[in-house]
Amino acid sequence: MPTIQTARSDADFQACSEVILFLRPLLQKENLLAQIKEMQQEDYQIVYITAEDDPSKAVAFAGFRHMNKLFSGKIIYIDDLACLPAYQGRGYAGLLLDHIKALAKAEGLRSVQLDSGHALHPAHRVYHRQGFHISAHHFSQPL
Numbered sequence: 001m002p003t004i005q006t007a008r009s010d011a012d013f014q015a016c017s018e019v020i021l022f023l024r025p026l027l028q029k030e031n032l033l034a035q036i037k038e039m040q041q042e043d044y045q046i047v048y049i050t051a052e053d054d055p056s057k058a059v060a061f062a063g064f065r066h067m068n069k070l071f072s073g074k075i076i077y078i079d080d081l082a083c084l085p086a087y088q089g090r091g092y093a094g095l096l097l098d099h100i101k102a103l104a105k106a107e108g109l110r111s112v113q114l115d116s117g118h119a120l121h122p123a124h125r126v127y128h129r130q131g132f133h134i135s136a137h138h139f140s141q142p143l
Contacts, residue, residue, distance in 0.1 A: 002092065004099045007046035007061075016048050016058040023082035039063075044079065047099055049092050059084045060092035064100055066109075076104045078114035081123075093123075097130045 007013050013036050021027060027035070036044070043065040048058040063080035078100060083092045097112075104112050115138045116123050 002049045002052070002090075002095060004047050004049055004095060007048060012048075013046070015050070015056055016046055016061050019048070019058050019061050019082055019084050020063075020080070022084055023080055039065075047096060049095065051087070059087040060096060062096040062100060072113065073110040074107075075109055076100055076112045078112065081114065093126050094130060097126075101130075 005012070007016055010033060013033055017029060017032055020032065021029060036046070044063055045065065046061055046063045048061040051057045051059045060083035061080065062078055064076050064078045066074065067077045068074045078097075081093060081096060083090075101112050112132075114127070114132070116127065
């Protein structure tokens, strides 16, 4: 069974860079570490699973943070969740979600929340299987 690790060092973040850039292709690899470190100032954390044949390579990751909102109270919000295509279908996303839900329960938090792209139906199936439900529409406006 794969082990979930918490990214703490620059080497850990570098190990996650391929799967992060797969999910967020508009990011630039040379700026990724600095951006993650800046986001850590806002409690951003990364957990990941490495390839069984190459423990230096993360093949799935989740990035999340703690939040406190008027409408929901204290929660964990998942910003990012992805698995490299060659490793999809192995249950890694579910393992990461289970791990984050366990963290939230252990901390007595009210819920775990995330947004997902409207057309990402395979991801939606995973979220529904994990007990998530659609509770809102997310709106944005580029400025």
